[in-house]
Amino acid sequence: MTDTTALPESAAPAEPATARLLAEAAGRIDAPDVVLAVSRNGARTVHTGGGAAPGPVPRERLAHELGSASKPYAGLLLARLVAQGRVRYEDRAADLLAPGFPVHPTVRRITLRHLLTHTSGLPGLPADFYPQAVPRWSTDPYGGYPADRVVRAFLRARPRHRPGTRWHYSNFAVSVLGHTLAAATGTPWEVLLHQQVLAPLRLDATRVRPGPEGTEAVGHRRDGTPVPALDTGGFTAAGAVRATPLDMLTFLEAHTAGTGLGDPESTGPGLTGPGLTGPGLTDPTLAAALAEVRRPVLRRGLRHTHTHTLTWFHHPSPYGPVLFHAGATLGQQAFLGFRPDSGLAVAATATRRVHRADTFVATAYGLLTETP
Template identity: 80%
Template sequence: MTDVTAAPVTAPGSSATTARLLAEAAGRIDAPDVVLAISRGGVRTVHTGGSAEPGPVAREHLHYELGSASKPFAGLLLARLVAQGRLRYEDRAADLLAPGLPVHPSVRRITLRHLLTHTSGLPGLPADFYPQAVPRWSTDPYGNYPADRVVRAFLRARPRHRPGTRWHYSNFAVSVLGHTLAAATGTPWEVLLHQQVLAPLGLEATLLRPGPDSTDATGHRRDGTPLPALDTGGFTAAGAVRSTPLDLLTFLEAHVGGGAGPREAALGAALTEVTRPVLRRGLHHTHTHTLTWFQHPTPYGPALFHAGATLGQQAFLGFRPETGLVVAATATRRVHRGDTFVATAYGLLTETP
């Protein structure tokens, strides 16, 4: 890869060793725009690079599509509403979305916790999603599937498994969670997330729709063809967040701040709750999950993380609570085979002393 900018943006006191580490890691990622960022105890090191000429807005200030890395925002929102006493994890989604409406018994048993932890029994996407999405799979698969259709699909669903018995990753479920929280609070999802999470944490550059002209990163296909901004349709809670790498560092730093700072204090109980392991799965129960993060062991303590991808962009968010290390990474190309982005970002999180 040709790294055009190759310029680490470092905070006072940040380590030159860390800057070199990020530069070497960026060299393993083939994308027009790459941003790798690390924070240790609030001291940040940000490396920007990529195969494309830099644009008028610095790469660390562009809004990147997070895809499924949006889900930790949804999880933190639910945790805060529960901490405020406005909802309970065991509240049933169907009762909040459509009280009194007849639904399948398994749907009636699905709770907010089930939706967030991928244990609802729902499929990854609604069954009727695919016929309308396949003709536009590489350009706009979600845009013609609005919020009311997601809700209707949930209320007529027949879960594959009894809720709470199996883990199956589901964009459908987390999207239903978003619509349920909006219905339960009488507040649109975008407003609710801003009021409860984005504003308290000072995430002014984090959005749920494209930003002003020239402020959004442009995704690319493997062959380098640029792609339009993603329309998530009714799947907003599962994948609509757009953010800058600097805002992502702020979001992650809140999770390792112990609730001591002014921004973290407002969400202290929720930040603690989303880092607590709640389930294990897989052979010998080796896979650990919190409400919203994957958790793996490292020589430096547990690492919590979530990756995401859209049609032409990728993001990785992670942190180590015991050491205060956080990692945020973005790239503007998605490669389905032989991709090095996630492995590189994961290595920074799990192997950096």
């Protein structure tokens, strides 16, 4: 039930050592379906496995729910809109979302940067989210909380902390960012993401809504029961992206390509990967956005040991800095990570969320930080 291959579009054959490493890592993850994918400067090795029998569509070509690993897509979108001059990081969200609407003075000070970097002072989710979510926590907690309700919750919020003073992870804040960018550009979030990120990077198998039957990975509870496809309701920007592991690699390869994306003559690391060709990738605003989201912008925690970019967690490793983000939905998990200095990218998915003693994130993170 496992397979390790160098994909036909890879720049080089699979390295035996990498193939063995992925196979060993997959064995540590308990899930019906597992995909571990590595790209080294565009040369890809992908291992698929898991406890279930393979289906008619290869696992690496099924769209998986990324959950919170959707946030780097939102971050790249914001960075590109800023590079285009359509918005600014310091624009106040309430002014763009509802000009003239009376809000709390603290809410008035919340900027687009605050929303994306989890420094807005907003809670993880709106206070009135939980009463409607708890009765269906294991089936559909978000579907009953639509976009207009997210916006209303933001406009009447009373943040506990002044924006920019504390870091607190917030799906609420990133969702508000999505609605704010849609309002500022007059373009629905899904269309905006496609125009600014998915189409230029040739991410043809990435979307924010479930695709046709047979094209989506199916998540599972711990006991193996299938989980319905996730409906994120009004929290689209924070967790609605669905992508195949191959498209996930393409997204990461763009980040490892350095400034070469802005130079039509460049053939730098990552530019040989599938999808990383075409006139859209010579756009200087895309190159600027990709550079911007890699730049560390804040530190937090004891002795400020935790570093973040606009949208990625940023850690040291023996092989240089690593940037990563993980996500989970009711029955799926995803991991995205890359090392900008060495052109290594890791994409991983699993169709079970265990909660306790789960090895998925640690295994994927180890591939990113420990692989020479």
